[in-house]
Amino acid sequence: MAPHTPPIPTPVRELMQAHQLAETDLAFVAFALDAPGERLAWQAERAMPPASTMKSLTGIVALDRLGANWRGRTELLAEGRLQDGVLEGALVLRGGADATLDWNALHGLLRQAREAGLRELRGGVRIDRNRFKPAREDVGAAPFDEAPEFPYNTRPDALNLNGGELTLRLTGSASDVQARWAPAWSGLTVDAGAMRPVERRCTDWEDGWQTPSVRADAAGVRVTLAGEFPRDCQVAQNLNLIDRQQLAAQAIRQQWQELGGQLAGEIVEGRAAADARLVAVHQAPPLAEWLRGAMKRSDNPLTRLLFLELGASHPRAGEFTSTRLAADAALRDWLREQGIDDKALVTDNGSGLSRSERLSPALLAGALQVAAGKPWAPELESALPLAGRDGTLARRLKGTPAEARARLKTGTLRDAVGLAGYLLDGRNRRWVVVALVHTERAAERGRPVLDALIAHLAAQR
Template identity: 50%
Template sequence: MRSISALVLLSAALAATGCASLRDTPPAPVEQALRQAGVPASSLAVVAFPMDAPEGGWRMNADRPMAPASTMKTITAVVALDRLGPNSRGQTQLLAAGEIRDGRLEGPLVLKGGGDADLDWGALWMMLREVRERHGVRELAGGIVVDRGLFQPARPEIGAPRFDEQAEFPYNVIPDALHLNGSLLQFDLASDERGVTARPFPQFGALAVDTSGMRLNDKPCKDWDDGWMPSRFEVLPGGAARVALAGEFPRGCQAVQALNVLDRQWETAQALRQLWGSLGGTLGGEVREGSAPQGARVLAQHRDRPLAELLRPIMKASDNALARLLFLRLGASAAQPGEDTQQAAARVVREWFASQRLDATGLVLENGAGLSRVERATASQLAGLLLASAKGPHGPELLATLPVAGVDGTLARRFKGSAAEGRARMKTGTLRDVVALAGFVPDASGKTWIVVAVVNDEQAMKARPAIDALVDWVASH
């Protein structure tokens, strides 16, 4: 009798939400949008259900592994909130590996990276100033050691294949444990009839910028990056360096762009030398990569935002570099000695799925940001993750980080004038052959639905209206 009563109650609950049976065909507006896009329904995976009746709703290709694009960030965010905690913070330390006598540090000063997402030039300068003024250090007799060893490999960008032709732009940065200024340097670009000029800011060391290989075109200034090509960086005799920019730039235009075009150790060394010198300090040795010696003591420390705050740019602006950094922090928290940090992070995610009794079959993790051609997740996995998060202790933190339809983040211009505007909170995902949405959508009665929709198709971009039609259908019914 109890099982019969449960079925009656379940049927009543599903009927109350308008989902008395499980659907496996798209609502009419979605079908129409797919036909107009020329995208077959087989390219679409969907899971949509009311949170109070997860057995109902709509499922289509729900267990097919799909390239999720940036909806993969929801996995990284949810697992990090649970495993690291919303108050977790990355840190950077300056350590003394030796005694300080009469303003002279006998051993090296160690700059140790700890996955700090907010270590910019100003933060580094303030740390060095603390060493100079609070601890009275004037001379660094043993040079400076840069320790990136929290993650393995310590320099993951070396030898890594380019994801696309704009590998030097911020979204393509491969972070390491130091992540100084996001491994970026700002360039002021300008052109006239004579050619292109590029001025770095700030100017560290003797860096020559060669733009002689750049050609002028007649494209609109807003499309200045369309013709960008990979640059060449080389260290010159004496420690100076040269970067040769390449590609095209519109004539009569200006642009300010942060770029990842320098070797990060060369850039770090130049910044340390200049900032330490500006504080009246002297450097008696080299700036080199290495590990902090045993017994080194902390002289200064910088910490980034708490994780719950750091997730806002990761989710709302879909910041790939920060998502990758967080994924590596997740791996570092559980890595065995010598274990690859990305592989350790993938292991942590799978362990979390197992703890939530979620099937991880077909789940493929690479960098945790979705900027990948190999990462895979099913719509069922993303939906199950979101449901577990909403029921868990950190659901409010995740919800606060998601873009709001028609209001902010990557959804600021979407769903304007629709029933979802100002109400749906969803993570977007976009790659060359992928469009996706995953998040929470209140319906017309105020019940919250979990909606996950992913299209993998050569014409995926044309299918975005179909996904939007699904969200609007849920919000208005």
């Protein structure tokens, strides 16, 4: 691009004026990888909310530090004597940042224990979430927004069983609304008697949703629904409503019984004994495989899980008061090793679902530039949404020069939007680009401006 080119391209500036965006609302940097010194930049050093573009930095550091083949794992361990199928001590379920530990995976672990000869668990079951510090970030945490029960808001832990969520199936008819849990674990009930069936499009069912009330006692957990739901509509929605320890306990009891086992004693939280013996293991797919899905659909809980694993894997993890602080150090250590100034970085959970996280376009562009030269660069690029084709970019940039030629991580919050990644221009040169907008109604006003910038860069010859 010619040196005299104005920092903000004319079509982008015109669109900013049309959407009443001030020049200070936009920050970006873009350069061809074969000519990084010839860059187009505006406020490139300014620290701004990255929204979910933050996930690309977490993913980059994880691929380099943990490796594309790193696999989280869940272990079942036995404590005490095992004789004639009777385990005198506890059976321990220990979490290890396994991104794919769902109900079926739990059943497989318990089945392995039965096949290893365990029948009766006299010492109960202990759930060990202590790979991260604190073990339960969700306890007492302030909600991010007014919908804490929806999956994007879930705070992961080291076990992360089914993401801490349970599926609610809702069916509306002319006269009432029916609800049931799936799976239907015993001790967990749901009452939809107060929900009103209304005339509304099924796709807009959330418009009538109200946060349910939850009551737990010795008999189990009862969830009471309220609000409205469309007639002739069926929805299956994962929700984070039931305390994860109660949810895990119900699942373990029922699955162990279904496998022909007996369980005496309580299901509690705690650490595995140092001499506990390994009984069964479940491993997640390699990082490069599940990162692809997490990045394309911008999965907050899975990225937060990865961020925490970076902290747990830090060589000096024990020196920090929390795993999140260790994860922050992991990102900063990596940036400094690459010669990237980290002063613009403010971390919270590594996913961008935060009002406090900050980074500059220059910082993130530097990380993307380094990543492009790494052996795992293809794994990173394949994880990024492809413009106009898949993930969070499936419906964006269609019919522009960037369609199918840009791989970009999107970011959206109420007051922040962004794009970060790579694109090919009209001469098939690869570019790094990071662009952020921070303003009110950012999705409505800023997203068209970002798309115009990407389209302009992709059209360069």
